[in-house]
Amino acid sequence: MATADDRPYLLGLRLAGRRVVVAGGGAVATRRVPALLDAGADVFLVSPEVTGSLEDVALAGKIQWARRPYAAGDLGDAWLVCACTSDPAVNAAITAEAEAQRIWCVRADDAALSPVWTPASGVAGDVRVGVLSGDPRHSAGIRDAIISGLRTGTLGARRGRGHRPGVALVGGGPGDPGLLTVRGRQLLAEADVVVTDRLAPRSVLDELPPDVQVIDVAKIPYGRSVAQEHINAALIEHAKAGRFVVRLKGGDPYVFGRGSEEVIACLRAGIPVTVVPGVTSAVAVPAAAGVPVTHRGVAQEFSVVSVHVPPGDERSTVNWPALAATRGTLVLLMAVERLAAVAETLIRHGRSGHTPVSVIADGTLPTQRTIVATLDTVAPRVFTEGIRPPAVVVIGEVVNVAAEIAQLVRGMQPGMRGSAGAHSADTHYSGGPGYSGAPSAAGPHPAGSGPAGRAAPGTDRP
Numbered sequence: 144m145a146t147a148d149d150r151p152y153l154l155g156l157r158l159a160g161r162r163v164v165v166a167g168g169g170a171v172a173t174r175r176v177p178a179l180l181d182a183g184a185d186v187f188l189v190s191p192e193v194t195g196s197l198e199d200v201a202l203a204g205k206i207q208w209a210r211r212p213y214a215a216g217d218l219g220d221a222w223l224v225c226a227c228t229s230d231p232a233v234n235a236a237i238t239a240e241a242e243a244q245r246i247w248c249v250r251a252d253d254a255a256l257s258p259v260w261t262p263a264s265g266v267a268g269d270v271r272v273g274v275l276s277g278d279p280r281h282s283a284g285i286r287d288a289i290i291s292g293l294r295t296g297t298l299g300a301r302r303g304r305g306h307r308p309g310v311a312l313v314g315g316g317p318g319d320p321g322l323l324t325v326r327g328r329q330l331l332a333e334a335d336v337v338v339t340d341r342l343a344p345r346s347v348l349d350e351l352p353p354d355v356q357v358i359d360v361a362k363i364p365y366g367r368s369v370a371q372e373h374i375n376a377a378l379i380e381h382a383k384a385g386r387f388v389v390r391l392k393g394g395d396p397y398v399f400g401r402g403s404e405e406v407i408a409c410l411r412a413g414i415p416v417t418v419v420p421g422v423t424s425a426v427a428v429p430a431a432a433g434v435p436v437t438h439r440g441v442a443q444e445f446s447v448v449s450v451h452v453p454p455g456d457e458r459s460t461v462n463w464p465a466l467a468a469t470r471g472t473l474v475l476l477m478a479v480e481r482l483a484a485v486a487e488t489l490i491r492h493g494r495s496g497h498t499p500v501s502v503i504a505d506g507t508l509p510t511q512r513t514i515v516a517t518l519d520t521v522a523p524r525v526f527t528e529g530i531r532p533p534a535v536v537v538i539g540e541v542v543n544v545a546a547e548i549a550q551l552v553r554g555m556q557p558g559m560r561g562s563a564g565a566h567s568a569d570t571h572y573s574g575g576p577g578y579s580g581a582p583s584a585a586g587p588h589p590a591g592s593g594p595a596g597r598a599a600p601g602t603d604r605p
């Protein structure tokens with residue numbers, strides 16, 4: 144039966160500037176010293192030999208190292224002792240000396256004889272977790288589960304209301320919830336209000352506690368600029384009311400996402416703002432379709448262009464003749480409905496009509512669909528295939544590299560092929576009905592298998 148001695152009293156020791164003696168320089172000390180230093184402890188290490196990493200720390204002057212065996216009297220001024228030598232008799236002597244001086248001592252070689260137990264500990268953001276169960280493996284497993292839950296946001300980590308002030312602009316990635324960052328999930332888990340739109344990864348909204356208010360700005364019935372004013376106003380109003388607001392956006396907030404406008408509006412209203420970068424569709428969507436935006440010897444540069452206004456439009460600031468002159472990859476966002484004008488302009492300024500083009504719609508989502516064409520043929524192909532926004536257009540020879548990779552995969556034995564069962568946003572190099580790469584081929588989700596032609600009315604505008 145468990146005694147009171149098996150029910151330790153958990154504390155958090157604030158060790159900054161306080162002396163901690165570590166006796167022993169092996170694996171245990173190597174694990175303990177960095178954590179002690181992280182807590183600001185003044186570490187005195189006594190051991191004739193130490194591991195390479197402890198030696199590095201000592202040489203860097205971060206700890207004091209006495210290169211000799213432990214000696215009686217070494218505990219003077221210590222608040223805490225770690226007895227982790229390889230000799231049980233020495234550890235017993237250290238524990239006895241500590242006991243006599245009423246200094247807490249962790250004896251690493253024998254938990255039953257140790258006055259102090261070290262919990263399995265971990266850190267997630269500014270939360271520290273310590274677990275003691277009597278079975279170190281069990282404790283470590285529970286610690287891992289808690290830390291992972293906190294980091295991914297699946298474990299409720301909401302602070303007291305109003306504790307974290309302001310607004311966080313969180314880049315949600317291109318759509319697959321697996322591409323939302325750990326930091327983004329953490330902040331979502333703390334939100335009182337989430338302001339989202341149709342390009343954000345909506346499936347994560349189901350995981351929010353029921354009392355979190357979700358505002359879907361795609362439903363704001365105004366024109367674009369007015370809608371942006373309403374978004375800014377909503378962010379400011381809720382933050383001023385003391386709520387923590389997460390503005391969940393598609394891709395990266397600062398890549399054609401009007402994130403900077405929202406930041407400026409909040410700051411002007413005196414609201415503190417955090418920006419969490421996201422995985423941008425400009426790179427992730429091509430990757431999800433097997434298209435590398437650079438390849439050594441093929442494309443040394445790539446340009447990401449918003450085509451929310453077409454070439455020739457007086458509002459356009461894009462130097463299309465310069466883009467036509469480069470050999471680099473062009474990645475076009477918001478281009479689907481203006482592809483004919485883009486292709487015509489690039490060809491007119493010198494790009495070959497045979498330049499390969501890949502158009503990837505609903506990238507990283509179960510409805511992902513790819514078509515491969517050339518500059519000459521892409522606009523009519525997009526029309527006849529019924530490709531709808533959101534889509535990313537990749538122009539350049541890297542599209543042929545994707546075809547080469549796909550060709551190699553198709554030549555592999557089935558058992559050797561890529562990652563069956565991998566995450567849906569991963570590129571599956573598994574051959575079969577997936578990406579075939581050749582002109583007219585379909586993407587990871589073969590032509591016609593996804594509802595691209597019936598996609599929900601997408602927006603092709605920022």
Ligand SMILES: C[S@@+](CC[C@H](N)C(=O)[O-])C[C@H]1O[C@@H](n2cnc3c(N)ncnc32)[C@H](O)[C@@H]1O
Pocket residue numbers: 316317318342393394395396397398399400422423424425428475476477478503504505506507508532533534535602603604605
């Ligand atoms: C207003 S921009 C926002 C871009 C976003 N901030 C980013 O970093 O990905 C919207 C455009 O991003 C592209 N896009 C975003 N998500 C996409 C997806 N899952 N599949 C294909 N294109 C996507 C499309 O070109 C869409 O029209």
